[in-house]
Amino acid sequence: xxxxxxxxxxxxxxxxxxxxxxxxxxxxxxxxxxxxxxxxxxxxxxxxxxxxxxxxxxxxxxxxxxxxxxxxxxxxxxxxxxxxxxxxxxxxxxxxxxxxxxxxxxxxxxxxxxxxxxxxxxxxxxxxxxxxxxxxxxxxxxxxxxxxxxx
Numbered sequence: 001x002x003x004x005x006x007x008x009x010x011x012x013x014x015x016x017x018x019x020x021x022x023x024x025x026x027x028x029x030x031x032x033x034x035x036x037x038x039x040x041x042x043x044x045x046x047x048x049x050x051x052x053x054x055x056x057x058x059x060x061x062x063x064x065x066x067x068x069x070x071x072x073x074x075x076x077x078x079x080x081x082x083x084x085x086x087x088x089x090x091x092x093x094x095x096x097x098x099x100x101x102x103x104x105x106x107x108x109x110x111x112x113x114x115x116x117x118x119x120x121x122x123x124x125x126x127x128x129x130x131x132x133x134x135x136x137x138x139x140x141x142x143x144x145x146x147x148x149x150x151x
Contacts, residue, residue: 018060022097023071025060056097058104067107067117071100071124078128082135092131099124
């Protein structure tokens with residue numbers, strides 16, 4: 001069994017390392033010889049093949065944890081406000097993860113960190129602002145005095 005798992009350039013993880021996966025902090029609990037790993041996350045244990053998901057795993061540095069908290073708050077706040085189960089939650093989550101990953105890559109690869117992370121935060125805020133605006137518009141639609149969405 002390997003003791004080190006190399007994911008992205010400069011990221012070598014071991015069992016017990018703290019990591020961030022999709023803006024959730026977790027711990028690597030197992031690494032297998034085929035490049036698979038298991039994580040203990042707040043909502044349970046997740047196992048997957050690093051070859052497919054390696055660009056979604058980052059070291060849980062103080063800066064990275066701070067970025068993860070910003071994205072988690074944006075996402076969770078919108079879920080609370082939206083309260084509509086028929087929205088495309090998988091798509092919204094995936095896009096939020098993509099924005100988060102872009103920010104983390106800027107942070108960890110030191111590519112114009114301040115400007116890049118600020119641009120990434122701005123893009124995330126714009127995304128959630130637009131989602132909120134469109135949701136408000138949907139909530140105002142009525143058909144023969146019946147609201148389209150439950151209130």
